[in-house]
Amino acid sequence: MVRVEREGTDRPPAGELTFLLGMGFQLVVAEFDRRVAEAGYPGLRPLHGMAFQALRGPGATSSELAERLGVTKQAAGQLVKELEQRGYVARRPHPAGGRRRLVVLTDSAERHLEVAGRVIAELEAELALRTGQADLGVLRAELTALVHAMSDGSPPPLRPVW
C-alpha cells in the first residue's frame, strides 16, 4: 500500500482507490446495519440479510445456501439453525427427497427484507443529496465496470473482507 502525494488540504492518504473502496463500503455497511438494528432488528448482522436474499422465493437447501454465501455447508447449517430458532426461517421436506431439507423464509424474514430494502434506499438517497449527485448513477456505473473487469463472468459471493 502506498501513500500518495498530498493535494491541498487533504489530510489522510485519500487518493488510493483501494482505501476509498474499503472506507466507503465500511461506512455504508455500518450505517445500514445501525439503522436496521434501530428499526427493530438488533442482532441481525449483514450476513443474515445476505442469507435472506439467498433464500428468497423458492428457498434452498443448506448446501445451496453455503455455496451462495461462500462458506462451508457446516457454517451454513449452523446459520440456518440459529435463524430457525429465531423464527426467520422454517425447514420443510424437500420435494426432491433424499436427505434434503428445504429452507424457506418466514413472514418475519420477508418483513425484514422489506425494512432493509427501505433503509438502504433511504440511505442511498441521502448520500445522493449530500454528494450533490442527482442520483449515484455515475458511481454505480463506474463500480459496475470495475467489478465486471475484475470478475468477468459471475460476481463473487459477498464475504467478510480480510
Place this chain on the structure above:
Amino acid sequence: MVRVEREGTDRPPAGELTFLLGMGFQLVVAEFDRRVAEAGYPGLRPLHGMAFQALRGPGATSSELAERLGVTKQAAGQLVKELEQRGYVARRPHPAGGRRRLVVLTDSAERHLEVAGRVIAELEAELALRTGQADLGVLRAELTALVHAMSDGSPPPLRPVW
C-alpha cells in the same frame, strides 16, 4: 437489502451500491493480497500492510497503533509481537520515557511497503485499462465524495467489515 430490477443480461442484483462497493473492495483486496504474497510475502495479510502504513516515519507506540487501526491495545500489542518475531518491526526505548516503547519499521518492512505500493499501482493501472478509463479519476472523485459525505471530518480506520 433489495434486489433491483433486471436490465438486459444482468444476472445478479448488480445495481445496489452497497453490493457494488463490497464486491469491488473484496475483489481488489483479494487480488492485491494474492500478488503481494506471490512477490515474496506470503502470510502477510492486508492488516499487516495497514500496520506498516501506520508505523511509517517516526514509528509509534503500541497504543497509538491500536488507535490508528481501530483495535484494542492488546490486539495491537499481539500484532507487534508477531511482526517483531518475523523481523518487520523493532522496539526501541521511547524518547518520552515512561513505560512507552517505540515501535519502528525495519528495512524489511520498508521493502515490503515499496513492493506493495508497486503492486497496487500496477493493479490500478490494469483496471484503468480494462474499464476503458484513462485513469480511474472519476471513480476516485466519486468515492472521495461519498466517504467525505459519510464521515465528515476524519476518515475511519479501515477495519475488517462485518
Place this chain on the structure above:
DNA sequence: GGGGTGAGTAAAGCACCTTTACTCGCCCCG
C-alpha cells in the same frame, strides 16, 4: 513519598469459521 495516570502485559472468553469424520437416504448398476 504516595496516589494518580496511562502504557503495556497476561489470561480468559468469545464469535465465527474450518477441518475432520461420521450418518443416512436414495440412485443405479450389476
Place this chain on the structure above:
DNA sequence: CGGGGCGAGTAAAGGTGCTTTACTCACCCC
C-alpha cells in the same frame, strides 16, 4: 434385488483473531 457409492446433513474439535477483565509498573506531581 442387493450392495456400492454419491451427496446432504450433522457432530465435534480446532483455530484464528479479536475483546473483556484484570493486573503490573514507570513516571508525574502535589
